[in-house]
Amino acid sequence: MYKFRIGAGVRRFSVSALRRTSSSGVKQAMPTSGAQPPQGSSISLKSATRDPSEYGTRPIYLDMQATTPTDPRVLDKMLEFYTGLYGNPHSSTHAYGWETDKAVEEARANVAAVIGADPKEIIFTSGATECNNMALKGVARFYGKSKKHIITTQTEHKCVLDSCRHLQDEGFEVTYLPVNSDGLIDLELLEKAIRKDTCLVSVMAVNNEIGVIQPLEDIGRICRSHKVFFHTDAAQAYGKIPIDVNKCNIDLMSISSHKIYGPMGVGATFVRRRPRVRLDPIINGGGQERGLRSGTLAPPLVCGFGEAARLMVQEYDADQAHIRALSTKLMDALLSMDHTQLNGSRIHRYPGCVNVSFAYIEGESLLMALKDIALSSGSACTSASLEPSYVLHALGADDALAHSSIRFGIGRFTTEAEVDYVIQALTERVKFLRELSPLWEMVNEGIDLNSIEWAGH
Ligand SMILES: Cc1ncc(COP(=O)(O)O)c(C=O)c1O
Ligand code: FES
Numbered sequence: 001m002y003k004f005r006i007g008a009g010v011r012r013f014s015v016s017a018l019r020r021t022s023s024s025g026v027k028q029a030m031p032t033s034g035a036q037p038p039q040g041s042s043i044s045l046k047s048a049t050r051d052p053s054e055y056g057t058r059p060i061y062l063d064m065q066a067t068t069p070t071d072p073r074v075l076d077k078m079l080e081f082y083t084g085l086y087g088n089p090h091s092s093t094h095a096y097g098w099e100t101d102k103a104v105e106e107a108r109a110n111v112a113a114v115i116g117a118d119p120k121e122i123i124f125t126s127g128a129t130e131c132n133n134m135a136l137k138g139v140a141r142f143y144g145k146s147k148k149h150i151i152t153t154q155t156e157h158k159c160v161l162d163s164c165r166h167l168q169d170e171g172f173e174v175t176y177l178p179v180n181s182d183g184l185i186d187l188e189l190l191e192k193a194i195r196k197d198t199c200l201v202s203v204m205a206v207n208n209e210i211g212v213i214q215p216l217e218d219i220g221r222i223c224r225s226h227k228v229f230f231h232t233d234a235a236q237a238y239g240k241i242p243i244d245v246n247k248c249n250i251d252l253m254s255i256s257s258h259k260i261y262g263p264m265g266v267g268a269t270f271v272r273r274r275p276r277v278r279l280d281p282i283i284n285g286g287g288q289e290r291g292l293r294s295g296t297l298a299p300p301l302v303c304g305f306g307e308a309a310r311l312m313v314q315e316y317d318a319d320q321a322h323i324r325a326l327s328t329k330l331m332d333a334l335l336s337m338d339h340t341q342l343n344g345s346r347i348h349r350y351p352g353c354v355n356v357s358f359a360y361i362e363g364e365s366l367l368m369a370l371k372d373i374a375l376s377s378g379s380a381c382t383s384a385s386l387e388p389s390y391v392l393h394a395l396g397a398d399d400a401l402a403h404s405s406i407r408f409g410i411g412r413f414t415t416e417a418e419v420d421y422v423i424q425a426l427t428e429r430v431k432f433l434r435e436l437s438p439l440w441e442m443v444n445e446g447i448d449l450n451s452i453e454w455a456g457h
Contacts, residue, residue, distance in 0.1 A: 058374075059371065059372045059373050059374045060372065060373045060374065060418045060421060060422060061374045061414075062373055062374060062375050062408050062409050062410065062414070062418075062422065063374050063375060063376050063407075063409050064259075064352060064353075064409030064410060064411040064414075065208045065209070065211075065236060065259075065353055065376070065407060065409045066376060066409070067258045067259065067264065068258065068259055068260065068261045068411050068412070069261065069411075069413055070261060070262065070263060070304075071261035071262075071307075071308060071311055071412070073307065073311060074261060074262050074263065074304045074307045074308045074311070075304070077303055077304055077306075077307040078263060078300045078301070078303065078304035078307075079300075080103075080303075081100070081103070081299045081300035081303055082300055085099055085100055085103065085299065086100075087099060087100040087101075088100065088296060089101040089103075089104045089296075089297055089299055090286070090288060090296060090297070100299045103299060103303050103306075104124075104297060104299055104302050104303065104306075105119065106303075106306060107302050107303045107305060107306020107307070107309075108122045108124070108302075108306070109306075110306040110307070110309045110310040110313075111255070111268050111305065111306055111309045112270075113309070113310075113313065114238060114239050114309050114312055114313060115234075115238065115243050115244065115245045115250075115253065115270060116244040116245055116246055116247070117245050117270050118273065120273060120290075121245075121270050121271055121272060121273055122268050122269075122270060123268060123269045123270075123271055123289045123290065123292050123293050124266065124267075124268050124289060124293065124297055124302050124305075125266070125267045125268060125269055125293055126265055126266060126267065127256050127257070127258070127264070127265060127266065127267040128157075128159070128233065128235035128254045128255060128256035128259075128267045129159040130267065130282075131233075131253075131254030131255065131256075131267050131268065131269040132157070132159045132160050132163055132202075132233055132254050133159065133163050133282055134269055134279065134281070134282050134292070134293065135200075135202070135231045135252040135254060135269055135271075135279070136150065136160065136163040136164065136167065136200065136202060136231070137163055137166070137167060137280070137282055138279030138280050138281060138282060138292075139199055139200045139229055139231070139252070139277065139278075139279060140167050140170075140172055140199060140200065141170075141280035142278045142279055142280040143199040143278070144170075144171075144172065144199070146197065147197045147198065147199035148171065148172050148173055148197050148199075149172070149173045149174075149175070149195050149197045149198040149199065150164060150167065150172055150173070150174045150175070150198070150199065150200050150201075150202065151174075151175045151177060151190065151193050151194065151198060151200070151201045151202070152164055152174065152175070152176060152177070152201070152202040152203065153176065153177045153178075153179060153185055153203055153204070153214075154176045154177065154178055154179060154390070154394040155179050155183060155204070155207055155209075155210075155212075155390075155391045155394045155395075156202070156203075156204050156233065157204065157208055157233055157235070160202055160204070160233055161176075164176075164202075175193045177189055177190060177193060177203075178394065179394050179395060180395075181395050181396045182212065182344060182345035182346075182348070182395070183207060183210050183212035183343075183344040183345055183391075183394075183395050184212060184214060184215070184345055184348060185203060185214060185215075185219075187215065187218050187219070187222065190203075190219065190222060191222050191226075194222070194223075194226045194228055198226070198228050199228065199229065200228065200229045200230075200231055201219065201222075201223050201228055201229070201230050201231070202231040202232070202233070203216075203219050203230075203231075203232060204232060204233040204234075204235075204236075204237075205232045205233065205234040205236070205237030205238075205241070205243065205253075206234070206236040206237035206240070206241060206350045206353070207236070207344065207353075207391065208235065208236050208353075209343075209353075209355060209389055209391040209392070209407060210343050210344030210349075210353065210355045210391060210392075210395070210407075211236075211344060211349045211350040211351070211352070211353025211354070211355065212344040212345050212348060212349055213237070213241060213345075213348045213349060213350060214232075214348075215348070216232060216243065216248040216250065217247065217248045217249075219232075219248075220247075220248040220249030220250055221249060223249060223251075224249040229251040229252065229277055230248075230249060230250055230251050230252070231250075231251065231252040231253070231254070232248075232250055232252075232253050232254070233253075233254045234253050234254060234255055235254055235255065235256040235259055235267075236259060236350065236353070237350065238253070238255045238256070238259070238260065238312075239260045239309060239312030239313070239316075240260070240312075240319075240350055240352065241350055245270055245272070250270070250272070251271075251272045251275075251277045252269060252270060252271055252272065252277060253269065253270035254267065254269055255267050255268045255269070255270070257301070257304070257305035257308055260308045260309065260311075260312050261308050261311065261312075261411075261412060262304050262305045262307070262308030262309070263300070263301050263304040263305065263308075265298070265301055266298065266301035266302055266304070266305045267305075268305070269292075269293075271292065279292055281293060281294070283295060315412065319412050322412070322414075323351055323352045323410050323411065323412075323414075324351045325416075326410050326414055326416060326419045327351035327352060327354055327410050328351070329416070329419055329423070330354055330408060330410070330419050330422065330423060331354050331356075333423040333426075333427070334354075334356050334408075334423070334426060335356070337358075337426075337427060337430060339358070339359040339360060339443075340356055340357065340358055340359070340430075341356065341357045341359075341401075342354070342355070342356055343355040343356065343357060343392055343395065343397065343405055344395070351410070352409060352410045352411060353407065353408075353409055353410075354407070354408040354409075354410070355392075355405055355406070355407045355408075356405065356406060356408070357397070357401045357402075357404050357405045358404050358405075358406070358430050359400075359401065359404060360404070360434055360437050360439045360440045360443060361404050361430060361433045361434060361437065362403055362404060363377040363403050363404045363405055363406055364377065364403070365433055366404070366406060366429065366430070366433060367406065369429045369432070369433060370425060370426070370429060372425065373421075373422055373425060375406055375407065375408065376406075376407050376409075377389075377403075377405060377406055377407065388402035388403050389402050389405065392405055408422070
C-alpha cells in the first residue's frame with residue numbers, strides 16, 4: 001500500500017492502482033480517472049471524467065506537453081521538505097542545513113543519471129525557460145567579444161526565439177534554420193551556416209507542438225568538429241527518449257521538471273565541464289550553483305524533481321510501452337478518418353505527442369466542440385492568441401491547415417478508456433462540424449477549392 005498524504009489526512013492508493021495492467025497489456029491510470037466511452041450517439045456529451053476528488057467532474061486531460069500531472073510518489077517526497085526537513089541547504093554550520101543539502105545532492109545525482117551527466121554538471125533553475133535564457137544569453141555574452149553569431153531553428157519554443165531576439169538587440173547575429181516538411185532540420189544547411197564567429201548552435205530535442213525528434217547525435221558531431229557549443233532544449237525530451245550527453249556531444253541542455261510528472265517552478269541546465277563551457281550568469285548573488293545561478297534553492301521542488309527523474313528511469317520501459325500503445329491506437333483511428341493528416345515526421349517522433357490536422361474544420365471550433373477533453377491547438381502560451389502555429393507554418397502548412405490542427409498529449413496516467421472516448425468523440429464531432437461546413441459541401445460536390453476566386457480578400 002502506497003501512502004499519499006494530503007494535509008493531516010492520509011489517502012491510500014495501492015501501487016497496483018497506479019499501474020494496473022489491463023488484459024490488452026495497456027496500463028490503466030491513476031485512481032482519479034473513470035472515463036467511460038459514451039453510449040450510442042453522444043454529440044452533446046458535456047462531461048467525461050468523474051473525479052472522486054473535491055474537484056468534481058472534469059475533462060479528460062490530453063495536454064501533456066503543456067504540463068503533466070504530479071506523480072503521487074513525487075508529492076510524497078516533497079512533503080518531507082515542507083514539514084521536518086526545512087533547513088536551508090546552503091547553511092553549512094548545522095544539521096538542518098546538512099540534511100537538506102544531502103537530499104539536494106541526491107536529487108542532483110538522479111537528474112544527472114537520466115542523461116549520463118556528472119552531477120557537478122547539473123545547475124538547478126526555475127524551469128526550462130530560465131535554462132534556455134541562461135544557456136543562450138550566458139554563452140553569447142561570455143564569448144561575445146570575438147564570437148557574435150548564433151544558430152537556431154524556426155521551430156524552437158518561444159523562450160529560445162525570444163532570447164535570440166534580445167541577443168540581436170545586443171548586437172548578435174542569429175541564423176534561424178528552416179525545417180523540412182517533416183519538421184527535421186537539414187544537416188547540410190546547418191553545417192553551411194556555421195561561421196568562424198559562431199559561438200552556439202541551439203536545436204531542440206523534441207518539438208512541443210509536433211513531437212518531432214531532431215538528430216541530436218549528428219548535430220553534436222557537426223558542432224564538435226567545428227568547435228562550436230551545442231545547446232539543446234530538452235524540455236519535452238528529457239527522460240522520454242534516450243539521450244546521452246556524451247554520445248551526442250551536447251554541451252548544454254535545458255530540462256523542466258513539470259513535463260516529467262514533477263513539480264512546476266523547477267528545472268535544470270546541464271553545463272558541460274570537459275571541455276568546459278563558460279557562461280556569464282544571468283542571475284547574480286551569493287554564488288550558489290557554482291556561481292552560475294545564485295539564490296537559495298527550493299528543496300521541496302528540487303527533491304520532487306529528483307524523485308520524478310528517478311521515476312523516469314525506473315518506469316521507462318513501462319511508460320514507453322504504455323504510451324506507444326495508446327498513441328498508435330489514437331493515431332490509427334484519427335488518420336483513418338477522411339482528410340486528416342499527421343503533422344511532423346512519422347518516424348522521428350516522440351509517440352506521446354500526436355498532432356493531427358482535420359481539413360475543412362476550424363481547430364478552434366473543434367476545440368469548442370470538445371469541451372470534455374482538455375486539448376490544445378498549439379503551444380499553451382500562444383493558444384490564447386488564435387494565431388495559427390508558427391511551427392506548422394515552418395513545415396509549410398497553409399493557414400487553413402495550421403488552423404485545423406489539434407495536439408493530443410498522452411502520458412503515464414492516460415487510460416485506454418480515455419483514448420477510446422476521445423476517438424469516439426472526435427469521430428462524431430468532426431463529422432458533425434463538417435456537415436455544417438460550406439467548404440465540405442463543395443468538396444463533396446467535387447469542386448476544386450483551389451479553383452475558386454474568393455471575393456473580399
Ligand atoms: C520545448 C519547451 N521548451 C521550454 C519550455 C518552458 O518550460 P518551463 O515551463 O519549465 O519554463 C517548454 C514548456 O512549455 C517547452 O515545451
Ligand atoms: S507553455 Fe509550452 S508552449 Fe508555451
